[in-house]
Amino acid sequence: MGSGPADEELMLAYGGGDAEAFETLYRRHRGPLYRFLLRQVGEAAAEELFQDVWMRVIDSRERYQPRGKFSSWVFAIAHNRLMDHYRTSGRAKFLAQEESEEALDSLPSGDLPPEALLDRKRSAERLLAALARLPEAQREAFLLQQEADLSVEEIGAAMGVSRETAKSRLRYALAKLREELSRP
Amino acid sequence: MSDEREVRDHALSRIYREGAWPEPSRQIDQAILAASRRSARDRHPLLWRWAPPFAVAATVVLTSAIVLKAYREQPETVAPGAMEYARAKQSAPEPKAEAKPAPPTAPAPAPQTVTTPQGFTSTMDAGEAARLERAQQDIGFKDVTPPVANQAPAKAAPAAKAPPALKKEEPARADALQPQRRADAPQTPAAGGMLSVFGAQTPTATPPAPTPPAATQASRAVGKPATPFTQNAPQAAPPAPAGAPPQGQAPPAVPAEALKSRPEPTQAVIPGVGTVAAQVETRSPQAWLDDIRKLVKEGKSEEAGQEIARFKKRYPDYALPEDLR
Numbered sequence: 001m002g003s004g005p006a007d008e009e010l011m012l013a014y015g016g017g018d019a020e021a022f023e024t025l026y027r028r029h030r031g032p033l034y035r036f037l038l039r040q041v042g043e044a045a046a047e048e049l050f051q052d053v054w055m056r057v058i059d060s061r062e063r064y065q066p067r068g069k070f071s072s073w074v075f076a077i078a079h080n081r082l083m084d085h086y087r088t089s090g091r092a093k094f095l096a097q098e099e100s101e102e103a104l105d106s107l108p109s110g111d112l113p114p115e116a117l118l119d120r121k122r123s124a125e126r127l128l129a130a131l132a133r134l135p136e137a138q139r140e141a142f143l144l145q146q147e148a149d150l151s152v153e154e155i156g157a158a159m160g161v162s163r164e165t166a167k168s169r170l171r172y173a174l175a176k177l178r179e180e181l182s183r184p
Numbered sequence: 185m186s187d188e189r190e191v192r193d194h195a196l197s198r199i200y201r202e203g204a205w206p207e208p209s210r211q212i213d214q215a216i217l218a219a220s221r222r223s224a225r226d227r228h229p230l231l232w233r234w235a236p237p238f239a240v241a242a243t244v245v246l247t248s249a250i251v252l253k254a255y256r257e258q259p260e261t262v263a264p265g266a267m268e269y270a271r272a273k274q275s276a277p278e279p280k281a282e283a284k285p286a287p288p289t290a291p292a293p294a295p296q297t298v299t300t301p302q303g304f305t306s307t308m309d310a311g312e313a314a315r316l317e318r319a320q321q322d323i324g325f326k327d328v329t330p331p332v333a334n335q336a337p338a339k340a341a342p343a344a345k346a347p348p349a350l351k352k353e354e355p356a357r358a359d360a361l362q363p364q365r366r367a368d369a370p371q372t373p374a375a376g377g378m379l380s381v382f383g384a385q386t387p388t389a390t391p392p393a394p395t396p397p398a399a400t401q402a403s404r405a406v407g408k409p410a411t412p413f414t415q416n417a418p419q420a421a422p423p424a425p426a427g428a429p430p431q432g433q434a435p436p437a438v439p440a441e442a443l444k445s446r447p448e449p450t451q452a453v454i455p456g457v458g459t460v461a462a463q464v465e466t467r468s469p470q471a472w473l474d475d476i477r478k479l480v481k482e483g484k485s486e487e488a489g490q491e492i493a494r495f496k497k498r499y500p501d502y503a504l505p506e507d508l509r
Contacts, residue, residue, distance in 0.1 A: 019224040023217055034208045050208055054216045058223050124203035127196070145192070146200050152187055170191040177196055 007070030015061040022061075026054070029071065032147035033078060039131060039143055041085060049085060053078045068157070075148045076158040079140065086136070123181055130180030138173035141166055469499055476508060 005013070005021075007028065013021035033053065037046040056077050064073075131139055137159070144155045156166035467475065472495055479488040492508055 014220070014224065017224050019221040022220040022224070026213075026216065026220070030213065031205065031207045035206060038206055047208065047212060051212060051216060055219060058216075058220050061223070120199055120202040123199045124201075127199050128203050146197060152191060167187060167191055174191065174193050174196060178193070181196075181199070 008066035011057075011061065011064050011070055012066065015064055022058070025070070029074060032071075033074060036075065036078060036140075036143045036147045037082070039128070040082065040136065040139060045085060049078070049081050053081055056081075069150075069154065071148045072150060072154045072158055075144055075150065076160075079158050079160070082140070126181055127177060130177050133180075134173055134176055138169045138176070141169035142173035142177070145170060469495070469502055473505060473508060480508070 004024065007025060010021040010025040014025065034046065034050050037049045037053075040046075041049065053074065057074060131142065134142070140159065141155050144150045144158055148154075148158075150158060152167045152170065153163050155170065156163045159166060159169075161169075472491070476488050476491045476495065479485075479491060488508075492504070495502070496504070
């Protein structure tokens with residue numbers, strides 16, 4: 001995340017009344033958190049959820065206990081807020097959607113084709129389009145890995161699922177994205 | 185760690201980072217940072233730590249102030265128990281007796297019925313009530329000690345009908361005193377006001393007690409009546425005769441027959457003293473003569489003459505000074 005005090009120290013300092021510590025913390029995580037929300041719910045809802053997540057961080061500054069990574073805690077808040085948003089918008093099917101291991105075997109595996117690596121800009125656009133078509137749980141797991149740099153364990157904790165479930169979602173997400181990029 | 189390698193595709197990650205990197209708008213940044221600063225400022229831990237004890241202290245102070253203010257304004261309605269406590273405390277013997285403490289045999293004060301002739305019941309607090317009670321006891325209003333044997337000073341007091349206060353507080357006693365009043369008791373408004381309290385208490389028919397010197401009793405009776413509602417009432421009623429003439433000169437004893445034929449006090453007012461009736465009851469002969477001299481000096485010769493005549497009737501054996509003859 002860069003040099004300087006750890007996120008947890010900054011959050012504790014902010015709990016002690018240091019507003020500058022929060023500003024540093026915010027600048028570190030504002031981009032990843034915003035993109036995490038933007039890739040899933042669109043710009044309008046992402047701004048609202050983004051503000052709401054940070055206001056919850058501010059409100060809980062006196063109760064904060066560094067039991068894990070600060071980014072895991074913040075993205076867990078974002079996940080919960082995202083679930084509320086899905087429920088209110090009628091997208092609750094996200095909660096029950098899982099795919100079997102057999103289905104994963106049918107997806108292509110291995111490295112990306114060389115042309116995808118050569119034209120990265122165009123490949124990025126195709127990747128984002130493929131990401132938008134992923135199921136919500138797989139997309140969220142992928143975004144937590146890419147934006148928050150969380151491990152499989154931390155992804156499972158943030159999403160409220162087991163480690164194996166988180167791993168499965170990640171594998172599906174990667175396989176489908178590779179398939180999209182491998183198409184001519 | 186093998187799991188991490190299995191689910192992490194670095195080539196995909198590089199392509200993902202080649203895409204657009206949208207960020208929140210500046211307005212959102214400012215709004216969130218402003219909220220964080222406001223929160224840090226408004227709920228500073230130091231202030232937050234001292235807020236609860238400060239709130240408790242402020243609550244205690246405000247409550248005490250409100251209760252005290254309400255008690256001073258309406259003691260009966262706010263804290264009757266406190267008033268009773270104050271009365272009990274007042275009736276207890278005091279180490280430094282500003283006035284005589286209430287005797288053990290004195291009747292307990294009726295709660296919340298202390299009334300003054302002026303009708304200050306609602307505004308009188310416990311301390312004032314206790315003082316009034318002591319003053320009444322001093323002048324014999326509630327005294328249980330036997331009355332004096334000499335009836336002359338008692339008759340000298342202008343008996344009048346009992347004031348409303350007396351009727352309200354002790355109706356039975358007031359009724360008992362009613363037939364004992366003199367038929368020729370003055371019924372003037374002045375006598376029925378301030379002095380009537382004493383007059384109503386004049387026990388003309390009560391059994392005689394061991395007789396103190398007549399002159400002392402006379403001066404006591406003359407000196408006390410107007411004191412109950414004066415500011416220095418308790419202090420003005422020492423055991424020694426307040427109205428005794430100076431240099432040990434005792435006023436001449438007045439026969440009861442002479443007192444019976446004594447004219448009623450009028451409402452003539454002498455400046456600085458009050459009515460003539462009040463003077464008759466309060467002044468020593470020397471003071472009375474001094475007041476007559478004042479009238480002479482003020483050119484009120486007619487009133488002075490009336491006063492001299494009244495003085496002669498009251499004290500026929502008293503030698504008038506040369507200047508007033």
